[in-house]
Amino acid sequence: MAYVPLADQDAETEMHHPHSWVTKYVWSQDHKVIAIQYGGIAIAVGCVALVLSLLMRMQLGFPETFDLIDPSSYYQSVTMHGMIMVVYLLTALFLGGFGNYLIPLMCGARDMVFPFLNMLSVWVYLLSVLILMASFFVGGGPTGAGWTLYPPQTSMAGTPGNGMGIILMLVSLAVFIVAFTMGGLNYVTTVFQYRCRGLTMMRLPLSVWGILVATILGLFAFPALLVSAVMMLFDTLLGTSFFMPAIIESGTPLDYDGGSPILFQHLFWFFGHPEVYIVALPAFGLVSDVLSTHARKNIFGYRMMVWAIIAIGGLSFIVWAHHMYVSGMNPYFGFFFATTTLIIAVPTALKVYNWVLTLWEGDIRLNAPMYFAIGFIFTFIHGGLTGLFLGNVVIDLPLSDTYFVVAHFHMVMGVSPVLVLFAALYHWYPKVTGRMYHEGMAKVHFWCTFIGTYAIYLPMHYLGFLGVPRRYYAMGTTDFIPESAQDLNTAITIAALFVGVSQLLFFINIFWSLRNGKEAGPNPWGSASLEWQTPDTPPAHGNWGDELPTVYRWAYDYSVPGAHQDFIPQNTPESEEPTVDDQHFDPDHDVSKADL
Amino acid sequence: MALAVVIFLLVIGSIIFHFASPWWFTDIAADWGSIDFTINVTFWVTGFVFISVNLFLAYCVYKFRQKDGHTAVYEPENTKLEVGLSAITTVGVIAMLAPGLFVWASFVTVPDNATEFEVMGQQWQWAFRYPGADGTMGTADTKLVTESNPFGVNIADPNGQDDVIVLGPEMHLPLDKPVKALLRSNDVLHNYTVPQFRVKMDLVPGLISYLWFEPNKAGRYDILCEELCGIGHFVMRGAVIIETQAEYDAWLAEQPTFAETQAVAAANPAAGQAQYAVCAACHGAQGEGNQALNGPKLAGQQAWYIERQLKYFKQGVRGGDGDINGQTMAPMANMLADDNAIRNMAAYIVSLPDTPAAETVSGDIANGYDIYDRNCAACHLDNGEGTWYTDAPKLAGMSDWYFVTQISNFRAGIRGLHPSDDYGEQMVGMATAMSGLEEIEDVAAYINTLR
Amino acid sequence: MSLFKQLTDKPWERKGVIGGLRPEGVFESPPERVALGLFLTVASVIFSLLAVSYVLRMSLPDWTPLADPSQLWLNTALLVISSVLFQWARNTANAGKQKNLMTAFVGGGVFALLFIAGQMLTWDNLQASGYFMASNPANSFFYLLTGIHIAHLLGGLWVWSKSSIRLISGGKPEDLRLSIELCTLYWHFLLIVWLIMFAMLSNT
Known part of the structure; x- marks a missing residue:
């Protein structure tokens, strides 16, 4: 079967040109509109999760003072905050939002391979969000079983939302997985098959690599969540005993027997750990491009960066049980999983080194996206290093289920990816809207977010060292926790409220700038990658006008010696700009030159 | 910059x-x-x-x-x-x-000389079992759990007869002896954590997990549950006391063996009736209660709860500072000479006819339902009947004014903060679900509908 | 260029257009087939995870093997026929012939429908003889696995029905060749999954 060339891609896209406002902005098959829809829904639902976190912080920082939530709603907030942030915000925004917007543009394609499926994906995603939100309004409220949904407690009387709440959660997850699969098949196939002429895989920007590998991880990992959600639904609704052993509910023996709660945990974390990298890898990719562009320097060690993304993606499937060191599974597994977990630190560390080395001898433009990107390096180093504590199996014994864990994963997959999200949103905002955001406001937003979140999470690690357990509505009295710990909690809450409120700056900025921002021009950052070379800004339907681009070079030709300007767009033919291999490039030589 | x-x-x-x-x-x-x-x-x-x-x-x-005249160096890798x-x-x-x-x-790798003990977790209590003189614990199964056999120990297993049963959340261990904790759960996941021991492990229903340690410093340490186990997770507390071997042995000898807990003679309501006359003065001849004398209704209450509260009054665990009415109970409870007398009394009260108490509190029933359903029903059950399993007394049909004063006492720290009132302490945590007197009355009004 | 060689390529050293006049995909296949290949991998992951759960759950003490319902052999035969018919349709379409194409393609789907009906009948029979969903984990897995397999078949039948309508309403075999080929691939995959599942269910 012969390969269907891009000529068909043209013919296909022509057929779906929108004709009315509704087909253009609502039932749109344009990847850019779908990206904005995905992003809008994700950010909206993320705001719900943000408010929930602030409610919890108010309870923890000022117990008895505000009295906004009772124990039941505290556990519901814990659960919904976690699930929304991890799945419905971060996964959807990175892959559905940025994946949709950037893949076709960076690959020089007119659209995704299957635009209709793409449109279906976003609407099914919206459906999953609506189902999830509906659980706030049913009797008993949303589930309070923790975002890990561990059986048997998910469906038992002692857990809030054990009726409709958990059922809606499981159904919503299943629907989300369907949406993700439709989108994911699209992203991967587009990257594999719809790259424009001359664009080899190794010429792709790292954003595409990160999103591609993350999507593949998602395609392989989400089935585990689907399977466990379906089996749990069977247990809850049909009385099977996949995960449910013989147990007692409020003094009454239940009709279950022989199931294994640990089996669920294995399935859940087989999804759950790759999920961390589903969030992290796109962030790695996007931040690489932001750093490189604003440092006016190619990303350092591009090949190793690609290999590291692939290696991390592969390894992420064999580390899952490090979430289960103290779960009662066979403790001998600890040796294997501690080793694999710490091995993953090596490619991850290499990525950090290469980000910093990208700055080395660069010409760093400290624009707002660059602020966020550099802030990311700092928080990611912090979050990555604390991961070495928890991954090392014995250290997990005292620290697991304490605030150390909470601080660690918020640092590494909360703050860090969110800083990248903001970096990326500001960085690509001019391309998406055609206007610049307000630089000053964005920088104030950065300072509040960066310093504020550090003020939240650095002290929180110390609560964990102290042994303060997580998921406690109130600490009550213990002998080993000094009263000063409550002061620390209060301080953390104040910082959290500050960070929460300061996010308004972001919203004000992006909406204000839609009308009042300066005209950005097609390529305000002087970026070499393909998405900045579109004939229209914002790119029109079909992206490339009459003719698809041809790519002559990689995406990182910045500050090439002898070039006319400090970047060479990917679609500039080699006849127009010098090529470096003519000059017998010698890195050592260059290093000495810079020291002058 | x-x-x-x-x-x-x-x-x-x-x-x-x-x-x-x-x-x-x-x-x-x-x-x-x-x-x-x-x-x-x-x-x-x-x-x-x-x-x-x-x-x-x-x-x-x-x-x-960025500086003027400065350019980046080109260095791919x-x-x-x-x-x-x-x-x-x-x-x-x-x-x-x-x-x-x-x-x-x-x-x-658990050392060979480690002695075993069992930790049982259930919503939201700890209980412990020691192997007894033969050094071996009897087999047990969640399916065998009943009120009189909360560990589900296999009655036919000879190894289990001398097992020492500790039903309170406080356990003891000897100094400088390696111990292996066998962990079991009757319902959901729990986690046995003592921060001072550094190690922790989940309790998983359906299997026995373990951990080991060698306590080397005498003292009293908190046991916390560190695996989310439902709404009462944060009030699931216990304590471990590390002491010398001699102290430990003395403590262990005081605890009942499994055989002893099974061999307790049936209570004698008639004997209880004889002593009830004193109680009748305030609580009414039929245990129906008397608000004017601050005597709550007793009839219909669960026997284990009456027993526990009588013991608390006797020991001064209840009726401390600020609890004027509780203080009057201490001399009354002291008239009951021993545990047997207490059991007989409880048995008599249980035999009294249970007619719902008069409604004296009104409030917003819908709001009361909302609070009760979300926070109270997990232990006190949807119908307010309570259950031994969660150590939750009956609320439905009992004196609503008494409910209001007791919840207020929990909130004010008048009740439940005595170090030995482990179950009252849980209510101190949970009573915050009601923000003040108004909401307490709302809940009381809702409970009045459960009869 | 092999994938490994591509990955070790130093992209900054080579300028100019790499490859031919037309863009090249990683796979020499139409995107639909690449996407189906990916989806089949995803579905394999789903079924493998179920199989792993099955094996792990089987090792727990309360497992009672399922009595082998002989009707499953008949159902298997129906699915095999379905797959064979699809293969026939694919060969016919590839050869550009019109004759028998409709019979083979539509027939393949109909036999798949018969398979589903047969599976449901098996459920009924099992329930009638007291093997309920919750009576034993082996039963639960039987209903779960067959149910998920049927769900996959139904997805395939949705695509099949669209293509069938196009075929019946006079679509040209050339236009439908890809869609027939992908259906055939999908059916073979589900047949293999079923055979593995059947072997697993009846031998444990």
């Missing part, structure tokens, strides 16, 4: 925070110094990386920020440098992992 300075200051600030922080691991009380050692190794290795990489980052941002950095990282990782794996090996 500012960014470089801020990153520099954050690094310095983190170091200062660390050294100024009074918040660090609580003093270790078990022979797991090797875990603390591994933590320290990891802390210094990662601390070094944190400081050096971030300072280098700050330096780069400062040094290579430097394989030697990257491989070298990876190699150094690998060495650092091995330095952290190797001691970790060795210590883990000793954690998974």
